[in-house]
Amino acid sequence: MLQYDQVWTDEFFRVIDADGVLHRRESNSIEFKAKFDWADKNFKSVVLKTAAAFANRAGGLILFGIEDAPHRVIGITNFDEVDDAEISGYFNEHLTPSIDFKRHVFSVNGIDIGAFQILESRTKPIICQKDSPKTHDSDIYYRYSGRSSKIKSGDLRQLLQTQKDLEKKLWMDLLAKVAHVGVQNTGLVNLATGHLDSGQNNFILDENILNQIKFLDSYSVQQNGAPAVRIIGDVDRTAQVVERNKHIFEEDIFSAFIENRVNGRAEDYFSSIFSMNSEIYPIYFLFELSGIEEDKRHDFLEEIGSRFKNKSKVVSRLALDKVERKAHHYAINNTEHGIERAKFLQALESGDDIVLNTENDCRFFMESLFSINAHQVDLEEVRRHLGTILNSYYPFSKDNLNFVFRWSLAFIDNLYFK
Structure with missing residues (x-):
């Protein structure tokens, strides 16, 4: 939570x-x-x-x-x-x-x-x-x-199946623990009431005490009057310091790609993407920045715990990525829109100044990215213009522009990092 x-x-x-x-x-x-x-x-x-x-x-x-x-x-x-x-x-x-x-x-x-x-x-x-x-x-x-x-x-079928699987797992985990410690040594805590039944003794945990129970997430020494934790004696080698997950928002994923810099672990970014409604986000640069080799990417994603069905869609992109087929939707041709895209594409390839004064300018610029050649266009130049769009126009007034922005970033990510 x-x-x-x-x-x-x-x-x-x-x-x-x-x-x-x-x-x-x-x-x-x-x-x-x-x-x-x-x-x-x-x-x-x-x-x-x-x-x-x-x-x-x-x-x-x-x-x-x-x-x-x-x-x-x-x-x-x-x-x-x-x-x-x-x-x-x-x-x-x-x-x-x-x-x-x-x-x-x-x-x-x-x-x-x-x-x-x-x-x-x-x-x-x-x-x-x-x-x-x-x-x-x-x-x-x-x-x-x-x-x-x-x-x-x-989604309803998925929700019901997830609940069924979760209840089954809870029963299996409970029975396994009972078998390990022995029935005679097993007690039950009612999480709804705070009632603890240990067989020989009964206790009620006060709600105020329950609220004070916290997980140890670091070992520390006292600094500036802050509470300290002192570990006395040998620490079991299985003990681990739990690293707090970072809060990753959709905009943070976009910024990380544009700036080529992450503020957290790759696992945190992928966990956030798994919870989205779409799998179309830049992902390959995350592997690159984290040093995760191509043959290890599938296992890396599978090991990230997530109950959202979008996880399987993200994993499937490693084998067949539909982002690659998006280019024909935004063709460079003699139509009005095609001509506008061509202007931005030519400016990118020649290194000319690009001015994005309106959301329409942003739209045609983003659509032109689906036609670029990675050997002819500097990635950092593309990122610079995408950063301008993110900082000046995002979120867009029209949902379809948010869609094009997300897909264009994923396409560039595929082109340069996959």
Whole structure:
């Protein structure tokens, strides 16, 4: 589960420009809302739908105080006016089984942003059990990129099979542990109630104590008055320091390719791509930067734990990559669009100045990239122009331009690194 703390906040909101516009898109795990108006039935219903979709996928964050198109950070002042019990009661009234959520307030440049963190449900699917203005009884909602929609049949089958496999694994793991320690030495903890039954003794773990239990993720010495961990005696060789996963967003993948620099492990980037709705992202430069040889790439991806079906699509690209066949969609010909693409292609090949004054300019430039010859065009020059597009125009006002941008980066990645 992602930790929505100051580290996450700094990473997510670092791409705000001087006008307060946040250069991030809504995604599988992020939704933006300009206001927080719990008294409005339509507003509550939209939040309900998004919450159900997040819970059925991998969880997510609904951020209040960010406008739509462009995503300007405006903040909110009334986030604490509604009690958690009222919100939870509304969710429980309309959804079954119940969903879990947390509330956060992020301070961004002195502006307060409210957030609902919707936790991934351990018992899926979450089903609507009562109509609301934007949801209907018996519907199951799922998160697709920046939209919450009724689940597709294929995703529903996948969800049910995943739940079945998970329950089977939990039983097998439990029985294996019982067999290892012996039935007489086995106790049970009810995670819902905190009740611990050890056979001879019964305990109740207070919720406050449960909240204080943390995983040791590093060995440290005291610095600047911070808590310290001192290891006394021999440490088992199997003990490991757990490295915290980096928060990788779609824009971070784009920036990493354009700048040829990663801010984290290749595993973190691929885990993020696995959770997306599409497998079309630049991936081969990640292998290159990480020194992963071609014959080891398949095993490397397979060893990254992920329950998302997009993982298999990413792995399949190693054998047959449909990105390579995309060029004929954006031909250089005598049509109006073909002529515009040809102008940018010629400028790239000759090293002439390229000016991108509008989103249309960006579109034709990106489409021209599907026709370049790697031996005739400097990769760094291409990256420089793509960086201008990312910093000046992303996210685009039209979804189809976001699509072309993602595909053009994947195509260049294939061309130079595969």
